[in-house]
Amino acid sequence: MMDEPVCLVLAVNATYCLLAIIVQIIQKIVFGKLRSIEYQHMRDKFWNFVFYKFIFIFGVMNVQSLNEVLVWMSWFTCIAFLLLLTKLCKDRFEYLSFSPNTPMYYHWKVLGLLVFIISCCLLLTVSCLTSSLIDMHSMTFMLAECVIVTTKALHVIMRYGIHLYDIQHEDLWERKATLVYHVDLFMELLTLSTNFLHHLHMLFSGNIWLSMASLVICMQLRYIFSEIQKRLLRHKNYRRVVANMEAQFPQASREEIEAQEDQCAICWEPMENARKLPCGHFFHSACLRSWLEQDTTCPTCRKQLDIRNTIRRDRPARLVPDGLNDPRAVLNPTVGVVQHRNHFWHFDGPRFASWLPSFSVEVTSLTTTTGMPTNQPSNSQLDTMVREVHDIFPQVPLQVIRNDLQITGSVEATTDNILEGHVTIPTNPRLSTLPQTPPPTNEDDQSNFQIQTASTSMLLSLAFSIPLLTPPVATTSVQSTSSGVPTIGGHFSKAPQEREQVLKDRRMELLRQARLKYLN
Ligand SMILES: [Zn+2]
Ligand SMILES: [Zn+2]
Incomplete structure (x- = not known):
């Protein structure tokens, strides 16, 4: 049926x-x-x-x-x-x-x-x-x-x-x-x-x-x-x-917790065990851990917690292209070229369908020891980052920037390190040779150059950081530039050089105003 x-x-x-x-x-x-x-x-x-x-x-x-x-x-x-x-x-x-x-x-x-x-x-x-x-x-x-x-x-x-x-x-x-x-x-x-x-x-x-x-x-x-x-x-x-928390924020003693007479500000439960932050605030370990997964400030007072050093030790080169960290990288002294791991990829077509072809691709990464790329486009990401930082700090040798970037893996972090003086800059100027950028002649030109070549993303931070470091130099250099240009903008020029000049002058003027506003 x-x-x-x-x-x-x-x-x-x-x-x-x-x-x-x-x-x-x-x-x-x-x-x-x-x-x-x-x-x-x-x-x-x-x-x-x-x-x-x-x-x-x-x-x-x-x-x-x-x-x-x-x-x-x-x-x-x-x-x-x-x-x-x-x-x-x-x-x-x-x-x-x-x-x-x-x-x-x-x-x-x-x-x-x-x-x-x-x-x-x-x-x-x-x-x-x-x-x-x-x-x-x-x-x-x-x-x-x-x-x-x-x-x-x-x-x-x-x-x-x-x-x-x-x-x-x-x-x-x-x-x-x-x-x-x-x-x-x-x-x-x-x-x-x-x-x-x-x-x-x-x-x-x-x-x-x-x-x-x-x-x-x-x-x-x-x-x-x-x-x-x-x-x-x-x-x-x-x-x-977890590693950061255990290394940097110690368990508070019972007396300290009792003296605090407070609840955990994250879960509002009373505390028997707690971790103590440098700012003096206490939290449960678990609460603090789930907070730190999202944020690196104190939940109560928003003080920035210094966990960067440990992060740097944990992840030495997050953005460094593949091969730079490779212990198998071999130095060839005769040509000054570092040869990195080869990438070999093979596709076996007939394994899947009889009419598909078989082919292999092999990629070799090469970089010179001076940090400049060879004719092959390798490590381009790191090179771009090195150049970005070097544009901001032309006085810092390329190799120094490269070394720090390999540790931080971030333009912002390296810029911070240089500004805060964590990077030691050798006095030997031979290392700092970048073909596109002429070496600065004196202190005045140098700060001028810094402002002109700063990328747009760094413009704001420079406007605030330069007066802090060298206020008299930076101010005079910009004033002298802007005083030479009485009128900025006004008409649309047909010559590209003139337009570029007008734009540059406008930027200077804006920077000057921002700096004055900041100083007052
Ligand atoms: Zn809690
Ligand atoms: Zn706090």
Whole structure:
């Protein structure tokens, strides 16, 4: 009878009606009325799921027969059911955990549902493994789906466990934030990497190259990869912040905390253990850590916390192009050229499709020891940065700027270092040779030159920093320039040199006004 199409449609319809009733009952018992954000999440997740699974069934698996379509549809219905319920539990947990006087049985209902989801996943896994009808590829796909749903449900259960343990205990649990962070990190990375492998498997299993499905899967892979990258970057930042905090802000003693007679300004809870900032303000370690992940000032008085030195030690060259830090870089003394690691990339076309070609690309980075680029466009980013700083400080040798940039990796930080005198400038002028810029002859010309060649982004900071360092020199030089030009602007000249001159003079005038305003 099931071979009749009408009967089949009726059976499928009846199954979906039954499932809808079950979902309604679960929703009524466990969640009650859904909040609008929960509805929104359900809708988004559902249509996303339908879209990707449609691509999977017809694009990746290339299902032809009606029976196979039915098998996959019922499988994905189960998975969608479990996945949506997990998402709902997660949303509800986040909502309930923020309201401290939620009755306990609300929590137990959600937890019970999560346990039910995990048992369903286990059941599906077992039936998958024991079934003799499914081939190896399909089984791996199905198992990956089960693992993803189980991991997500387990994650919510673990978070729930931590939360319930915390609300059962009256006193503040200092290590809760650290534990939550590491649970989140581990479970999120586990889900993301399983998902990544699952998609890679999809891409390589079927013969789907250069099809719409492969494009969609590649986009999805790219998205998952960027998510993993973001998560790892965040973790790097977290570790840096923790190391900084432990090194620089000591634990306050009990007497100090009692003398303070204050609550933590971040969470408004009383303090038993706290860290002390140089400005004299106290915070919980966990609160301070999550604050420092976003900001480097004191939460109470906004005093800038000096954590730059440690950052510099931790990340010696964030923006330095690949190869400069490479210990394998070899110095060739005869030609004064540093040869860096070669980048070798090989594409094996026939491995994927018989008609695709094979080819290799090899890139070698070369830089002279004087810091100037060879005819190959290598290390261009660092060179640009060196030139930018040298334009501002022509008296500082290129090699000195380059060395500092390799440490800081930022034009602003190096500029600060030079202005604050952290950079030692040797007296030997031979090192400072830049072909495009003539060397300054005296102190007066030098400050003039600094202003003229300053890039627009640095204009403002120079206008304020030069009077602080050498007020008489800078002021006289600009005054002498502006006094030589009685009228600025007024008409639009046709000669480009004249227009440039007018613009330069205008800039001088603006700088002079800003400086006067600052000094008064
Ligand atoms: Zn706190
Ligand atoms: Zn403070």
